[in-house]
Amino acid sequence: MMQFNTIQSIHQAYVSQDQTPSSLLQELLQHIHQKDELIHSFLYVCEKESMLQTENIASPITHELLSRYPLLGVPVGVKDNINVKGTETTAASKILQNHLSVYDATVIKKMKKLGAYVIGKTNMDEFAMGSSTEFSAYFQTKNPIHHSYTPGGSSGGSAAAVKAGFCPVSLGTDTGGSVRQPASFCGLVGIRPTYGFVSRYGMTSFCSTLDQVGTMGTCVEDAFHLLKCISGYDSQDSTSEKMEWEDLPDVPTISNFGVISNMEEMNIDPFVKKMYDKVYHFLSQSYKPSSFYLNKLDCAMATYHVIADSEASSNLSRFDGVRFGLQRKGISSEESYIRTRTEGFGTEVKRRILLGTYILSNEFAGNYYKQALYAKELVTQELESIFAQCSFIIMPTALKMPFKFGERKDPLDMYYSDYLTIPSSIAGVPSVSIPVGINDDGFSSGIQIIGPRFSEKLLWRIARYIEEEVS
Amino acid sequence: MTKPTIGLEIHIQLLTQTKMFCRCKASFGDPPNTNICPVCMGYPGALPIPNKRAVEMAIMLGIALHGNIELISDFSRKNYFYPDLPKGYQITQDTIPIIRDGFIKMNEQQTVHLERIHIEEDSAKMIHGNGNNQTHINFNRAGVPLLEIVTRPCMHSHEEAGVFLEKLKQIISYLGISTGRMEEGALRCDVNVSISDSDTVLGQKVEVKNLNSFRSVMRAIQYEVKRQKECLENNCPILSETRTWIEEESKTITMRVKDSKSDYRYFPEPDLRSLVVTEDMVEHAKSKIPELPDEAFQRLVSSCSLSTYEAQLLTSSPDMLRYFDECILGFPHPKIVFNWISSELMKIMNDRNCSIFDIGVTPKNLQKLLLLIQNGTISGKIAKDLIPQIIDTGKNPQDIVNEQGLSQVTDEHFLQEVVEKVIRDHPKELERYHSGEEKLFGMFMGSCMKETKGKGNPTLINTILRKALKK
Numbered sequence: 001m002m003q004f005n006t007i008q009s010i011h012q013a014y015v016s017q018d019q020t021p022s023s024l025l026q027e028l029l030q031h032i033h034q035k036d037e038l039i040h041s042f043l044y045v046c047e048k049e050s051m052l053q054t055e056n057i058a059s060p061i062t063h064e065l066l067s068r069y070p071l072l073g074v075p076v077g078v079k080d081n082i083n084v085k086g087t088e089t090t091a092a093s094k095i096l097q098n099h100l101s102v103y104d105a106t107v108i109k110k111m112k113k114l115g116a117y118v119i120g121k122t123n124m125d126e127f128a129m130g131s132s133t134e135f136s137a138y139f140q141t142k143n144p145i146h147h148s149y150t151p152g153g154s155s156g157g158s159a160a161a162v163k164a165g166f167c168p169v170s171l172g173t174d175t176g177g178s179v180r181q182p183a184s185f186c187g188l189v190g191i192r193p194t195y196g197f198v199s200r201y202g203m204t205s206f207c208s209t210l211d212q213v214g215t216m217g218t219c220v221e222d223a224f225h226l227l228k229c230i231s232g233y234d235s236q237d238s239t240s241e242k243m244e245w246e247d248l249p250d251v252p253t254i255s256n257f258g259v260i261s262n263m264e265e266m267n268i269d270p271f272v273k274k275m276y277d278k279v280y281h282f283l284s285q286s287y288k289p290s291s292f293y294l295n296k297l298d299c300a301m302a303t304y305h306v307i308a309d310s311e312a313s314s315n316l317s318r319f320d321g322v323r324f325g326l327q328r329k330g331i332s333s334e335e336s337y338i339r340t341r342t343e344g345f346g347t348e349v350k351r352r353i354l355l356g357t358y359i360l361s362n363e364f365a366g367n368y369y370k371q372a373l374y375a376k377e378l379v380t381q382e383l384e385s386i387f388a389q390c391s392f393i394i395m396p397t398a399l400k401m402p403f404k405f406g407e408r409k410d411p412l413d414m415y416y417s418d419y420l421t422i423p424s425s426i427a428g429v430p431s432v433s434i435p436v437g438i439n440d441d442g443f444s445s446g447i448q449i450i451g452p453r454f455s456e457k458l459l460w461r462i463a464r465y466i467e468e469e470v471s
Numbered sequence: 472m473t474k475p476t477i478g479l480e481i482h483i484q485l486l487t488q489t490k491m492f493c494r495c496k497a498s499f500g501d502p503p504n505t506n507i508c509p510v511c512m513g514y515p516g517a518l519p520i521p522n523k524r525a526v527e528m529a530i531m532l533g534i535a536l537h538g539n540i541e542l543i544s545d546f547s548r549k550n551y552f553y554p555d556l557p558k559g560y561q562i563t564q565d566t567i568p569i570i571r572d573g574f575i576k577m578n579e580q581q582t583v584h585l586e587r588i589h590i591e592e593d594s595a596k597m598i599h600g601n602g603n604n605q606t607h608i609n610f611n612r613a614g615v616p617l618l619e620i621v622t623r624p625c626m627h628s629h630e631e632a633g634v635f636l637e638k639l640k641q642i643i644s645y646l647g648i649s650t651g652r653m654e655e656g657a658l659r660c661d662v663n664v665s666i667s668d669s670d671t672v673l674g675q676k677v678e679v680k681n682l683n684s685f686r687s688v689m690r691a692i693q694y695e696v697k698r699q700k701e702c703l704e705n706n707c708p709i710l711s712e713t714r715t716w717i718e719e720e721s722k723t724i725t726m727r728v729k730d731s732k733s734d735y736r737y738f739p740e741p742d743l744r745s746l747v748v749t750e751d752m753v754e755h756a757k758s759k760i761p762e763l764p765d766e767a768f769q770r771l772v773s774s775c776s777l778s779t780y781e782a783q784l785l786t787s788s789p790d791m792l793r794y795f796d797e798c799i800l801g802f803p804h805p806k807i808v809f810n811w812i813s814s815e816l817m818k819i820m821n822d823r824n825c826s827i828f829d830i831g832v833t834p835k836n837l838q839k840l841l842l843l844i845q846n847g848t849i850s851g852k853i854a855k856d857l858i859p860q861i862i863d864t865g866k867n868p869q870d871i872v873n874e875q876g877l878s879q880v881t882d883e884h885f886l887q888e889v890v891e892k893v894i895r896d897h898p899k900e901l902e903r904y905h906s907g908e909e910k911l912f913g914m915f916m917g918s919c920m921k922e923t924k925g926k927g928n929p930t931l932i933n934t935i936l937r938k939a940l941k942k
Contacts, residue, residue, distance in 0.1 A: 333554050
């Protein structure tokens with residue numbers, strides 16, 4: 001199936017009539033049946049829905065048709081916290097087991113309108129809280145590169161499905177690194193867009209202030225192509241920006257690029273360091289490197305957890321068993337809530353709800369949360385001041401290479417997986433992770449390119465450049 | 472001397488087409504759970520969008536009540552679990568309400584000052600019972616826009632609170648932003664009562680809920696003042712508590728004692744941006760404010776020469792005033808119009824408990840009827856008799872007069888004959904009249920009117936009869 005692991009290869013097969021959308025789907029489904037038993041990337045495979053949609057695609061497929069429907073016949077894996085009408089959307093939680101979506105998220109609508117179809121809903125850490133997909137309430141997803149390793153998370157299923165060749169691209173969600181980190185663990189390209197550039201409508205909220213839908217693909221071209229198709233203003237999301245892909249600023253003349261000198265203090269995996277240096281030297285041939293010390297790096301991590309857990313505690317209040325999802329009866333509504341939520345939520349989700357509830361409680365009179373919003377502003381300002389002096393920054397996506405199942409038992413260890421992805425999340429700026437090199441186990445190291453708000457076109461250019469020459 | 476102090480918290484339901492944060496119809500009289508969507512049901516992924524019209528209504532009320540409009544205010548989440556609250560939090564305004572301060576002038580001496588007015592969303596409606604120990608929830612009401620109006624603790628008697636509520640209701644119905652009908656829950660009022668023997672320090676505040684009419688608000692205050700006085704006299708402590716009014720027993724009982732402030736974990740709503748009010752929005756809202764009751768009252772007294780009683784009656788509701796104004800447009804005799812409205816029409820309104828516009832006599836028809844009296848076509852008596860026919864047939868009074876030949880007889884020759892016949896028929900009465908029993912004139916007059924079937928012009932008959940009786 002590997003010959004169909006890019007959008008371009010699929011479209012070529014359609015135009016040359018080697019494949020029709022239906023025949024390709026049949027092959028993919030067969031492949032999924034054979035291999036996903038082992039990998040467990042999908043929580044739900046949309047067989048019937050996909051068949052119906054592919055059968056409805058007109059033939060012959062011409063280049064002209066493809067220019068109007070740039071995602072025509074493209075199967076997309078969709079993280080299970082994004083609503084796809086008529087399919088189960090559980091966010092990998094027991095509390096939403098068998099919950100059928102009654103509507104399409106805006107990103108799904110946009111994608112379908114341009115010809116794509118959802119091939120399956122991918123596994124994830126419950127409510128996107130985690131960095132290994134081990135916190136799914138249903139099952140673990142294996143890293144297709146090496147099955148004893150986690151695919152990263154929380155969008156681990158979306159990464160595994162693409163890596164395993166079940167679909168060329170997928171949607172994930174990134175709150176603190178949940179697209180970029182699994183993409184880097186599975187040797188893929190993963191993008192977190194500018195906050196407000198992609199609609200959150202229909203994505204199950206974890207942390208409204210930081211959540212963004214992101215894309216993954218086997219190549220820079222595909223991940224950006226899909227992002228282009230799902231981006232833009234949405235009147236149904238108040239936090240959405242009035243910005244369309246066409247209105248993004250053009251790529252500026254690149255003068256120099258930034259590196260973070262804090263890295264010298266960090267305990268970085270030698271292979272990660274080697275690959276990072278490789279990119280650094282390559283870019284240095286064309287652009288001047290400038291070094292910056294990110295004072296607020298440690299503060300970003302704390303800020304992230306205060307904001308994320310506070311909002312999560314409130315965003316997850318709606319799962320009360322009254323209107324949808326799991327319901328456990330009790331002699332009072334209070335008892336019913338307790339039983340439903342005790343049974344419905346997993347340990348990590350409960351931990352965050354408890355932390356968030358405590359942070360927002362009277363004891364702190366909301367001050368912790370307000371302080372965190374203030375700290376978020378400081379991190380943002382610091383990054384902005386850096387972008388005033390350089391065009392983009394590079395840094396590794398994760399400090400360490402992929403880890404094995406059960407390897408990170410201490411929650412704090414797990415939280416540190418996001419150490420380098422959190423700053424751009426906090427600042428609301430876009431970031432793309434691209435795979436560089438391959439070690440003896442077959443893993444690549446993810447290198448992030450981070451730019452100022454709405455610099456997606458610039459990131460695309462740089463990512464492509466590095467991909468061509470280094471990866 | 473102990474002095475009671477009273478503050479009110481009033482919620483009014485706004486008459487918008489759609490709900491506060493989604494596009495569902497804001498009409499909860501429809502069959503249960505028909506006006507619902509993912510947003511107002513709190514489904515995963517759904518996001519709120521503020522209703523501009525509701526914001527405009529808040530600004531209108533703010534202007535009408537002389538408040539200060541905050542150009543930037545915040546939406547917040549008030550977190551608590553209850554089955555009627557779909558998201559597990561209510562979107563409201565906490566630290567910065569859209570309107571601060573403001574007042575209602577009750578009379579020359581008294582003014583009730585407001586603390587704030589803010590926007591929030593209503594909860595669903597719970598229906599208990601049906602004898603099967605079940606509770607049903609109707610979500611049609613969930614998300615309907617509300618304004619909460621909080622007064623300062625500045626009233627000192629139940630009468631004052633009653634007048635304030637009447638005034639407030641009058642203003643909101645003039646603005647057309649709410650029906651203000653308490654019996655339908657379109658206006659809800661909670662009361663805070665305290666008593667103190669100091670002029671400077673307020674006593675312990677007690678909150679009273681479950682008030683279903685202005686009358687019960689007043690009675691509950693009366694009861695609470697008396698109860699608290701007795702507590703003081705008997706050296707019983709007055710607890711910080713919420714009490715509930717039991718209408719049937721005319722008393723308040725403890726609902727819950729507040730040991731510490733309830734913990735609603737307020738924090739800024741991360742799914743919404745700050746609410747920005749522009750100069751344009753304020754100007755637009757201003758242009759939509761009609762003449763308010765106080766202004767109308769002044770106009771009626773000064774330019775229509777009506778008494779304060781008459782002006783008060785006509786300004787009691789916007790419909791009444793509009794009806795009056797439409798009538799005097801074509802029949803510029805305010806006093807006569809008032810008399811007809813206050814006697815004939817109000818009788819029917821009260822019988823049917825409806826608006827003056829719904830009784831079936833349009834202002835045009837009342838004008839025509841009054842013109843027919845003025846130009847002598849019909850008598851006032853016939854005009855009164857015509858009202859039921861106008862209501863039944865909806866016909867123009869002139870047409871009814873023509874069809875039934877009800878025009879007054881002004882033919883002097885004919886009337887002369889009638890008078891002579893009546894005198895001929897009553898020889899004994901004529902004799903008594905001539906011997907000084909002058910009150911018999913009324914009998915002769917009545918007989919003449921009867922003879923003409925009520926159509927004879929009374930003034931003419933009067934003149935002719937007097938002349939004839941002198942002979």
